[in-house]
Amino acid sequence: MMQPAAIALGVRLRVLATGPDESAAQVIPDVALGAHDDPQAVLAFARSCDVITFDHEHVPTPVLERLIELGVAVRPGPGALVHAQDKSIMRERLSAIGVPCPQWAHLDDSGDGVEGVIARATEFAKEAGWPFILKTARGGYDGKGVWRIEDAQQLREVAQGAATRGVKLIAEALVPFTRELSAQVARSPHGQAVAYPVVETVQREGICREVYAPAPGLDADRSAEAQRIALTIARELDVTGMLAVELFQTADGALSVNELAMRPHNSGHWSIDAAVTSQFENHLRAVLDLPLGAPTPQAPVAVMANVLGLDLPDVYPAYLHCMARDPGLKIHMYGKAVKPGRKIGHVTVLGDDFEDCVERATHAAAYLRGEIDE
Amino acid sequence: MMQPAAIALGVRLRVLATGPDESAAQVIPDVALGAHDDPQAVLAFARSCDVITFDHEHVPTPVLERLIELGVAVRPGPGALVHAQDKSIMRERLSAIGVPCPQWAHLDDSGDGVEGVIARATEFAKEAGWPFILKTARGGYDGKGVWRIEDAQQLREVAQGAATRGVKLIAEALVPFTRELSAQVARSPHGQAVAYPVVETVQREGICREVYAPAPGLDADRSAEAQRIALTIARELDVTGMLAVELFQTADGALSVNELAMRPHNSGHWSIDAAVTSQFENHLRAVLDLPLGAPTPQAPVAVMANVLGLDLPDVYPAYLHCMARDPGLKIHMYGKAVKPGRKIGHVTVLGDDFEDCVERATHAAAYLRGEIDE
Numbered sequence: 001m002m003q004p005a006a007i008a009l010g011v012r013l014r015v016l017a018t019g020p021d022e023s024a025a026q027v028i029p030d031v032a033l034g035a036h037d038d039p040q041a042v043l044a045f046a047r048s049c050d051v052i053t054f055d056h057e058h059v060p061t062p063v064l065e066r067l068i069e070l071g072v073a074v075r076p077g078p079g080a081l082v083h084a085q086d087k088s089i090m091r092e093r094l095s096a097i098g099v100p101c102p103q104w105a106h107l108d109d110s111g112d113g114v115e116g117v118i119a120r121a122t123e124f125a126k127e128a129g130w131p132f133i134l135k136t137a138r139g140g141y142d143g144k145g146v147w148r149i150e151d152a153q154q155l156r157e158v159a160q161g162a163a164t165r166g167v168k169l170i171a172e173a174l175v176p177f178t179r180e181l182s183a184q185v186a187r188s189p190h191g192q193a194v195a196y197p198v199v200e201t202v203q204r205e206g207i208c209r210e211v212y213a214p215a216p217g218l219d220a221d222r223s224a225e226a227q228r229i230a231l232t233i234a235r236e237l238d239v240t241g242m243l244a245v246e247l248f249q250t251a252d253g254a255l256s257v258n259e260l261a262m263r264p265h266n267s268g269h270w271s272i273d274a275a276v277t278s279q280f281e282n283h284l285r286a287v288l289d290l291p292l293g294a295p296t297p298q299a300p301v302a303v304m305a306n307v308l309g310l311d312l313p314d315v316y317p318a319y320l321h322c323m324a325r326d327p328g329l330k331i332h333m334y335g336k337a338v339k340p341g342r343k344i345g346h347v348t349v350l351g352d353d354f355e356d357c358v359e360r361a362t363h364a365a366a367y368l369r370g371e372i373d374e
Numbered sequence: 375m376m377q378p379a380a381i382a383l384g385v386r387l388r389v390l391a392t393g394p395d396e397s398a399a400q401v402i403p404d405v406a407l408g409a410h411d412d413p414q415a416v417l418a419f420a421r422s423c424d425v426i427t428f429d430h431e432h433v434p435t436p437v438l439e440r441l442i443e444l445g446v447a448v449r450p451g452p453g454a455l456v457h458a459q460d461k462s463i464m465r466e467r468l469s470a471i472g473v474p475c476p477q478w479a480h481l482d483d484s485g486d487g488v489e490g491v492i493a494r495a496t497e498f499a500k501e502a503g504w505p506f507i508l509k510t511a512r513g514g515y516d517g518k519g520v521w522r523i524e525d526a527q528q529l530r531e532v533a534q535g536a537a538t539r540g541v542k543l544i545a546e547a548l549v550p551f552t553r554e555l556s557a558q559v560a561r562s563p564h565g566q567a568v569a570y571p572v573v574e575t576v577q578r579e580g581i582c583r584e585v586y587a588p589a590p591g592l593d594a595d596r597s598a599e600a601q602r603i604a605l606t607i608a609r610e611l612d613v614t615g616m617l618a619v620e621l622f623q624t625a626d627g628a629l630s631v632n633e634l635a636m637r638p639h640n641s642g643h644w645s646i647d648a649a650v651t652s653q654f655e656n657h658l659r660a661v662l663d664l665p666l667g668a669p670t671p672q673a674p675v676a677v678m679a680n681v682l683g684l685d686l687p688d689v690y691p692a693y694l695h696c697m698a699r700d701p702g703l704k705i706h707m708y709g710k711a712v713k714p715g716r717k718i719g720h721v722t723v724l725g726d727d728f729e730d731c732v733e734r735a736t737h738a739a740a741y742l743r744g745e746i747d748e
Binding site: 001003004007008009010012025026027028029031194272276277285290291292293294296298299315319320323324327328329330331332333334335345350 | 375377378381382383384386399400401402403405568646650651659664665666667668670672673689693694697698701702703704705706707708709719724
């Protein structure tokens with residue numbers, strides 16, 4: 001989704017992809033094949049680029065540090081990116097700069113093995129309460145690597161599983177949130193930043209299903225607070241490019257940070273069709289140190305619904321129906337192989353009426369998924 | 375500019391390009407090299423495609439007819455496309471279906487050589503008046519192949535030049551137009567059509583410089599008339615894909631057809647950023663026989679200004695200035711080698727205020743061209 005923005009600006013993208021069938025490799029002519037965690041592949045690729053950026057956060061820090069030693073512009077830099085890679089480092093830092101977070105604790109194996117981890121988690125739960133949350137410090141995604149721990153037996157199972165896989169855990173209090181929000185900002189190396197409208201994200205089974213832009217009923221002060229949190233994090237962590245701050249909101253309106261993403265993020269896909277400058281264009285502008293574009297919405301309401309993989313082998317008949325039913329739909333399909341639950345596309349609807357936009361977007365997403373027969 | 379729309383829809387483009395540096399070849403991974411008028415190259419290319427379409431009108435009719443014999447879907451078909459290739463055939467047909475045209479005449483060499491052409495043109499001018507217009511029936515572009523004939527001597531020069539090059543001419547009355555409009559429609563093979571808002575195009579030295587969407591002050595009846603003309607032409611000529619009908623408007627408001635283009639057209643570039651469905655997406659939908667998208671504008675006013683080639687070797691410093699001055703600019707650069715007068719990009723501005731949009735778009739286009747130093 002970066003390529004359309006790059007085409008408009010006349011910016012040439014090169015992509016390092018693990019295979020020619022990856023979405024980006026399908027639409028960018030200049031493809032190098034290689035793994036993002038293979039230092040040789042990344043270094044060889046980077047030498048031919050003016051700036052390196054990412055569509056995920058999994059390139060190892062030492063590889064990125066080596067790139068910087070070689071004089072490659074890496075944006076965001078590894079010192080920022082590590083906060084989106086490691087939840088333990090992220091919580092430490094956000095707490096230090098005064099950003100609201102759920103109560104949390106390191107559970108690192110301090111030489112005392114899995115029993116030490118379990119003991120520290122139990123201690124944490126005494127204060128934070130049961131049930132609580134265990135998360136892998138690294139590598140979680142779409143609900144994977146997150147467990148709601150109900151009792152001591154489940155704690156032991158998860159801790160032992162993590163120890164077996166050599167995975168570090170952190171503990172977090174269960175936040176009794178009433179909804180989830182996302183605050184996105186773009187920030188450039190010289191420090192300019194712009195804040196997108198704060199959106200509501202609707203998750204089911206740990207996967208984002210819908211995004212409402214702007215978040216319905218969010219009062220102006222709370223919206224400004226969410227934007228300030230995101231701008232503060234971007235500045236303090238020296239983020240370049242897009243930053244998404246995923247937030248919990250509780251019944252009293254209070255906000256706390258759930259996760260960070262330092263790249264264009266699913267919660268900002270609405271901006272492709274419904275903002276003056278999309279998150280992809282602003283990510284490019286930011287990493288190229290160009291002035292940022294207006295994040296202004298083009299309509300009072302935009303609703304984005306993800307299309308999840310189910311079993312629709314050919315999208316063409318679904319296109320016929322969806323496009324005929326609703327000429328205002330903006331359909332995006334990623335050319336990904338369909339796997340159950342995988343995000344294979346999204347649909348955005350702009351309008352004046354919230355309920356109408358939700359109905360149109362969710363109907364189309366369900367239809368494109370193959371959930372609706374008639 | 376078709377590629378961003380194709381990426382969103384998950385449609386894979388292949389392009390037949392004369393060289394790897396052509397704009398389309400720079401951004402589409404699947405490139406076949408060959409000339410559009412080389413039957414072998416076009417036939418070999420077409421065998422691997424589901425549908426063939428065009429970003430110019432210069433593929434020879436016999437080549438397209440051969441494709442159809444081989445079962446290739448060619449959209450628009452040669453029977454429609456010839457009306458955008460040959461002004462003589464276009465005038466004949468539009469006159470037959472009652473579409474308003476300037477007074478015109480064939481001047482074909484009927485075996486009586488250049489003297490016959492001059493005699494017929496002189497006869498035409500007796501009725502239509504001096505000065506009048508000579509046009510090459512085929513191959514004109516951006517003011518090339520069009521002459522305003524002031525007197526008999528100039529007539530002789532142009533007629534002899536054309537005869538030397540074996541080029542056919544037609545004569546047209548000089549229309550005392552006060553402005554030029556463009557009416558664009560998309561039409562699919564099963565006959566669905568949508569009409570975009572009628573726009574005003576501002577030409578200087580035969581080259582379109584600005585487009586105002588919608589045409590300022592165009593009354594609703596006249597706008598509907600222009601749309602009806604375009605829809606009638608699309609239906610009667612069995613056009614598939616985008617059709618642009620360039621129109622003259624005279625002081626009394628009356629309309630007459632100047633030229634036709636059967637492809638996404640410069641006068642519709644505003645729609646990329648300022649319509650729910652861009653002309654490129656609707657061209658793709660139409661040639662794939664998918665239901666068409668809404669051509670609805672996203673803002674009360676959109677102004678598009680072309681960036682013409684001058685002498686700006688590197689666009690980056692100009693980007694810094696333009697983007698910092700105006701975060702709402704939508705900049706599009708085509709990756710074309712810069713030649714004086716060549717369209718190398720465009721800028722679109724959306725807003726509520728016409729004068730403000732014109733100032734912002736034209737300033738940016740001039741700056742990107744290198745016309746403004748400060």
